[in-house]
Amino acid sequence: MKEKIYTIPVSDAFAEDCECPLCVLEKKLEDECIEYALGPSLMEPDMRQETNEKGFCKDHFEAMFNSQANRLGLALMIDTFMQEKNKKLQKIFETRAGSLEKDAKAGLMKNISNKISSKQTETDKLLQELVGELDKIEHSCTICSKLEHTMGRYIDVIFYLYFREPDFREIFDSKKGFCLKHLKQLLVSTKKYLNTSETAIFTKKLMDMQITNLERVEKEVDWFTKKFDYRYNDAPWGNSKDAVSRSIQKIRGNCNLK
Ligand SMILES: [Zn+2]
Ligand SMILES: [Zn+2]
Structure with a gap:
């Protein structure tokens, strides 16, 4: 352990x-x-x-x-x-x-x-x-x-x-991906810690999850911009109220946004 x-x-x-x-x-x-x-x-x-x-x-x-x-x-x-x-x-x-x-x-x-x-x-x-x-x-x-x-x-x-704790793998696979900085760090680190087969398995899971969630965040920001259009005045905000800060974090990692 x-x-x-x-x-x-x-x-x-x-x-x-x-x-x-x-x-x-x-x-x-x-x-x-x-x-x-x-x-x-x-x-x-x-x-x-x-x-x-x-x-x-x-x-x-x-x-x-x-x-x-x-x-x-x-x-x-x-x-x-x-x-x-x-x-x-x-x-x-x-x-x-x-x-x-x-x-x-x-x-x-x-x-x-x-x-x-x-x-x-x-x-x-x-x-x-x-x-x-x-x-x-x-x-x-x-x-x-x-x-x-x-x-x-x-x-x-x-x-x-x-690769050793199925419970952890399940939790990992259910996450919303990572910021781009840490996505890169995970991808780069596979070389150091994983063999070829593990790298392929991990990269597939990680990138599927990442792409789905990058699209999600992009749509949330898009909806944020649409909410400034009077035609969408009465439409619900959904998850978009804090989409700007979350999308900045998704791109750059931790930021000191006030
Ligand atoms: Zn991060
Ligand atoms: Zn420093």
Whole structure:
């Protein structure tokens, strides 16, 4: 049996009536990560090292700030993160600052010949290192890393249960499909966890379910737009009242729609 810490949240999420059980899992996990980052993690030296190294992406900075919880804790993490990154950028810059002066003074002819020969100048090297470091900062996030890792564990458990627990398979097959982001993640993950026959069985079931439900959501949005036509004034809304938010979620996954 797969570890319980992953199977219980998976079973709970699949018990919910929703557009994407993986979004339910991800949202719960994300909320827990935000709470943890602003709470117990501040006292964990390993976690502080990780937040100093990876920092947070825009979404997770926003989520932590907007939660209004522990502003001091957030400030402490930002403080040490900035100390580390400022030092790094400064070091890269200072190591090559001398070459900048040299390249700046290079004659016009040399500048032209460098452009033509596309030889990498010292200035190019500095730019490459700075952009590389900024890329790292832009694309790393403590919470995103944790989400990626744990969502991978959940998907492993989903495949395991699907082929070993008939009850779970029945529930899975009765769902409304997934958001496109998580549909892709499931399809990509078959390669890692399933053999050829299992992949074929799973993909057939998943795509049948997905296409039916994408059509359903599309029709619900369509009906929403028709309800703005006076001829449909008295017609019932059906499931279309919240079709706009649900369709956005079906396309993009969890969104912070107000
Ligand atoms: Zn999703
Ligand atoms: Zn993030």
